[in-house]
Amino acid sequence: MFVTKPPIFITTNDTNKYYKKNKKIINKYDAYSPIYRTQHNYDLRLIIFRHAERIDQSLGQDWYDQVFGGVPSAPLQAYRHPSLPLNLPPRSNTLLYVFDPPITRLGEQKSYYKGQQLTQAGATVDYCYSSPASRSVLTANAILKGMNHTHIPMRLEPYLFEPMNWNSALLLLDKINPFMSTSDWKQTGYNVDQNYRRLNNFLNQHETEVDYYNRSKDFFDSILYHHGRILTKAPHGQAPRRRTTILMVGHASSTEMFSTIALRQSFDTKTLGEQSAKVPYLHTAVLERDAVTHIWSVRPVMHFL
Numbered sequence: 032m033f034v035t036k037p038p039i040f041i042t043t044n045d046t047n048k049y050y051k052k053n054k055k056i057i058n059k060y061d062a063y064s065p066i067y068r069t070q071h072n073y074d075l076r077l078i079i080f081r082h083a084e085r086i087d088q089s090l091g092q093d094w095y096d097q098v099f100g101g102v103p104s105a106p107l108q109a110y111r112h113p114s115l116p117l118n119l120p121p122r123s124n125t126l127l128y129v130f131d132p133p134i135t136r137l138g139e140q141k142s143y144y145k146g147q148q149l150t151q152a153g154a155t156v157d158y159c160y161s162s163p164a165s166r167s168v169l170t171a172n173a174i175l176k177g178m179n180h181t182h183i184p185m186r187l188e189p190y191l192f193e194p195m196n197w198n199s200a201l202l203l204l205d206k207i208n209p210f211m212s213t214s215d216w217k218q219t220g221y222n223v224d225q226n227y228r229r230l231n232n233f234l235n236q237h238e239t240e241v242d243y244y245n246r247s248k249d250f251f252d253s254i255l256y257h258h259g260r261i262l263t264k265a266p267h268g269q270a271p272r273r274r275t276t277i278l279m280v281g282h283a284s285s286t287e288m289f290s291t292i293a294l295r296q297s298f299d300t301k302t303l304g305e306q307s308a309k310v311p312y313l314h315t316a317v318l319e320r321d322a323v324t325h326i327w328s329v330r331p332v333m334h335f336l
Contacts, residue, residue, distance in 0.1 A: 072321060072322045072323060073274065073319035073320055073321060073322055074259075074273065074274055074275070074320055074321075074322035075255075075258060075259050075274070075275050075277075075319070075320040076274070076275070076276045076277070076317065076318070076319045076320075076330075077254070077276075077277050077279055077289065077293075077316075077317070077318040077319075078149070078154070078156070078276065078277070078278050078279070078315065078316075078317055079279045079280075079281065079285055079286050079289055079315065079316045079317070079318070080145070080170065080171075080174065080278070080279070080280045080281070080285075080286075080313060080314070080315050081280075081281065081282060081283050081285060081286060081310055081311070081312060081313060081314045081315075082134060082138075082162075082164070082166040082167045082169075082170040082280060082281070082282060082312065082313075083134040083135070083138030083139060083141055083142045083166070083169070083170045083173070083312050083313050084134055084135045084137065084138035084141070084312045085132050085133075085134060085135070085138075085166055085312075086098070086114060086115070086132050086133055086134060086135045086138075087129075087132040089114065089135045089137075089138075090114060090135075094114075094132075095125075095126075095128065095129050097112075097114075098112045098114065098115060099125045099128070102125070103124050103125060103126045104123065104124065104125065105125045107121060109125075113136060114135050114136055115133065115135075115136060116133055116134055116135070116136050116138075116139040116169050116173075117136065117139065118219060118220065119133055119165075119169075120165075120211060120215055120216060120218075120219045120221075121219075122211065122215075127207075127209055128165070129200075130200055130201055130203075130204060130209040131164055131165050131166075131209045131210055131211075132165070132166060133165045133166055133169055134165075134166045134169050134170055138170070138312065138313075139169060139170075139173045140173070141312075141313060142169075142170045142173035142174050142177065142313065143173045143174070143176055143177040144177060145174055145177060145313055145315075146173065146174040146175060146176060146177020146178040146180075147177040147178070148177075149174070149177070149178055150177070150178045150179065154178075154276065155178075155180070155276055156175070156178060156180050156183055156276050156277070156278045157183070157275050157276050157277065158183065158186070158258065158275070158276075158277045158278070159171055159175060159180075159183050159184070159185050159186065159277070159278040159279075159280075160185075160186045160187075160188050160191060160254075160277065160278070160279045160280075161185050161186070161187055161188070161191065161279070161280045161281070162187075162188070162189075162191040162192045162193070162280065162281045162282060162285075163187045163188070163189055163191075163192065163210040163211075164192060164210060164282070165210070165211065167191070167280045167281055167282065168185065168187065168211075168216065168221070168223075168280075170280050170313070171185050171278065171280035172185065172221055172222075174278065174280065175222075175278070181222055182222070183222070183278075184222045184223060184224035184227075185221070185222060185223050185224065186223075186224045186227040187213060187216075187223060187224075187227070187229070188227075188229055188230065188250060189229055189230070189231060189232065189233070189234055190229075190230050190231065190246045190247065190249060190250040191250065191279065191280075191281045191282075191285065192234060192281075192282070193243070193281070193282035193283065193284045193285070194238065194239075194240050194242075194243040194284060195234055195235060195236055195237070195238045195242075195243070196237070196238060196239055196240070197284075201236065202236055213225050230246075230249060230250060230253060231246075239300070240300040240303055240304070241298075241300065243284070243288070244288065244292075244298050244303075247288045247289065247292060248292055251289060251292045251293070254277065258275050258277060259275075259320065259325075282307075283307040283308070283310040283314075284303060284307045284310075286310060286314055286315070286316035287303055287306045287307055287310065288303065289316070289318065290316055290318065290329060291303075293318045293320075293327035294327055294328075294329070315332050316329065316332075317329065317330040317331075317332055318330070
């Protein structure tokens with residue numbers, strides 16, 4: 032069992048030469064295309080992201096030795112490594128980052144540009160939910176910053192974490208919590224909702240993909256309960272009285288799973304694994320609920336406004 036507490040962030044005054052050096056790459060990756068605009072009669076919208084590039088996937092399995100020198104209590108100077116995100120929260124035991132790897136600095140910048148793109152497209156966010164994994168929290172924070180929505184607090188929800196049986200390394204921790212607490216994140220300047228009541232502080236170490244489906248369904252139902260039930264159906268031919276947009280940042284499985292649940296499709300463990308393996312970093316799924324029928328549909332990302 033893992034106890035999950037909410038996270039926080041650290042700030043530094045280092046200039047971001049790494050960003051400037053890679054500006055050309057970033058601009059090419061995130062080139063903005065005009066969005067086709069049309070009227071959509073939705074009352075509830077979910078914008079679901081996979082987290083940005085993982086540092087262990089970028090630098091390789093020995094990334095911890097490269098960045099922290101293999102020292103469990105690495106000095107603050109180690110956090111200035113050009114591959115690390117700016118303001119990465121220091122941990123008393125940096126070995127926990129081996130089990131909870133952050134995103135790269137380039138991934139953080141790309142997340143920021145994704146947020147800018149959402150704003151350029153006219154999107155807004157009313158609530159934000161994130162997996163407690165550092166890679167998801169860092170991504171969510173950068174997206175909100177790019178949207179100029181840092182006033183929206185991040186709600187850290189363990190039920191947004193990917194299937195536990197996809198993380199065999201976490202079994203080595205036994206009852207040690209691999210994630211940072213909300214206090215840790217808060218102390219370093221991250222806007223984390225400390226009043227948010229998580230569905231559960233525990234994740235079953237031995238859960239299967241079916242168990243993952245069930246907890247994802249519980250989370251989806253809680254979103255409807257807290258954000259959807261107050262939105263009464265709009266009369267035919269009329270726009271909804273109120274619209275709510277929720278940003279969710281999770282893992283490769285998140286966009287696939289919540290699309291399956293919202294569209295009431297049959298769930299297959301093999302399909303989940305195969306589809307999740309194809310999901311790139313910062314992949315986005317947009318789900319909208321019709322204001323009249325309350326039926327969900329997938330909105331093409333570049334056509335969702």
